[in-house]
Amino acid sequence: MTPRYVQALRSGALQAMAAALKERLRACDLCPRRCGVDRLSGTLGFCRTDGRLKIAAVSVHPWEEPPIAGTRGSGTIFFSGCTLHCLYCQNYPISQMGVGRVMTPETLAEKMLRLQRRGVHNINLVTATHQIPQFLEALIIAARRGLRLPIVYNSSGYERVSLIRQLADVVDIYLPDIKFASADVAAWCCGRADYVVQNRRALLAMWRQVGPLRCNREGVAVRGLLVRHLVLPEDLSGTARCLAFLRRALGKGVWVSLMDQYFPAHKALKKPPLDRKPTPKEIQAAVDAAWRLGLRRGFTQETCPCNEPAPGIEGTGFGVSAIGSPGENAPRTCRSRSLRSALLR
Numbered sequence: 001m002t003p004r005y006v007q008a009l010r011s012g013a014l015q016a017m018a019a020a021l022k023e024r025l026r027a028c029d030l031c032p033r034r035c036g037v038d039r040l041s042g043t044l045g046f047c048r049t050d051g052r053l054k055i056a057a058v059s060v061h062p063w064e065e066p067p068i069a070g071t072r073g074s075g076t077i078f079f080s081g082c083t084l085h086c087l088y089c090q091n092y093p094i095s096q097m098g099v100g101r102v103m104t105p106e107t108l109a110e111k112m113l114r115l116q117r118r119g120v121h122n123i124n125l126v127t128a129t130h131q132i133p134q135f136l137e138a139l140i141i142a143a144r145r146g147l148r149l150p151i152v153y154n155s156s157g158y159e160r161v162s163l164i165r166q167l168a169d170v171v172d173i174y175l176p177d178i179k180f181a182s183a184d185v186a187a188w189c190c191g192r193a194d195y196v197v198q199n200r201r202a203l204l205a206m207w208r209q210v211g212p213l214r215c216n217r218e219g220v221a222v223r224g225l226l227v228r229h230l231v232l233p234e235d236l237s238g239t240a241r242c243l244a245f246l247r248r249a250l251g252k253g254v255w256v257s258l259m260d261q262y263f264p265a266h267k268a269l270k271k272p273p274l275d276r277k278p279t280p281k282e283i284q285a286a287v288d289a290a291w292r293l294g295l296r297r298g299f300t301q302e303t304c305p306c307n308e309p310a311p312g313i314e315g316t317g318f319g320v321s322a323i324g325s326p327g328e329n330a331p332r333t334c335r336s337r338s339l340r341s342a343l344l345r
Helices: 002-009 013-027 105-116 129-144 161-169 183-190 195-210 239-250 264-271 278-292 339-345
Strands: 054-061 074-081 123-126 151-155 173-176 221-230 255-259 298-300
Touching: 002 013, 002 129, 013 105, 013 129, 013 161, 054 105, 074 129, 074 173, 074 339, 105 129, 123 221, 129 161, 173 195, 195 221, 195 239, 195 278, 239 255, 239 278, 255 278
Parallel strands: 074 123, 123 151, 151 173, 173 221, 221 255, 255 298
Antiparallel strands: 054 074
């Protein structure tokens, strides 16, 4: 499948979108916070970035879910800053402490083309919401020079529907979180009581746009939605309720990645019960909830001895153990297992 941005570039729609979104930085309203600051003048938004492109790392990442990482890895771009400030963020040096460097669109375009030459399956935008206009400038340059990889929008799930709709001709695969089921917990953990409402609206918009995950003959995703959920201790994440929403709103065809990689990081070390990992019983309860709801498509994690952190990025490369497959054609690495196999074991 040819990425949608290629046709948008040919028609001029991509250039028009990039210009319109960049103009919104003058009174920034890209995320649900709608700070309203003029980032083009150099003022920092809550996201801790201005109108310039700021990147923490560009690398080949082999530890995403198998339909994303495939056999040759995902070409990840870690954007500096974030629209949330989670107490337990495992990427907090990047998201909250400003790790990264200012980069021109031309430089990022060349880095994306270099990733394509290395054989990655996609370009994976890690927390890009607040820098989408800057990214689009780089995408236009790269696409003109031959970039033809699908775009993965790897997001916290805290999104405005208006932005998601504008990305219809850019994003091929959505990889959002569904973090919480409770407004009170969301307010405590990430400072936004509106997370649940905004997240549910965004997930529905993504689903209407791309539908369920679809893969090529190699088992690598080419289009669709895959929703991630991180299991927190004492069920702070409200796993059963999050999964129930997905089942009710999107149906049993939705793909879900249940992640058990949580460990205390950043401010969570002094915030019980976030100061401990989930117990095996809590993890199993999450898997059981998926079973009861009839969710069979997705992945669970399994600790693998060959996992290593991404070079030079503290808190990333967080051991997404090979997790499973969306079909018999999916690549399998290490001890991968699908949600169904985990549920039936």
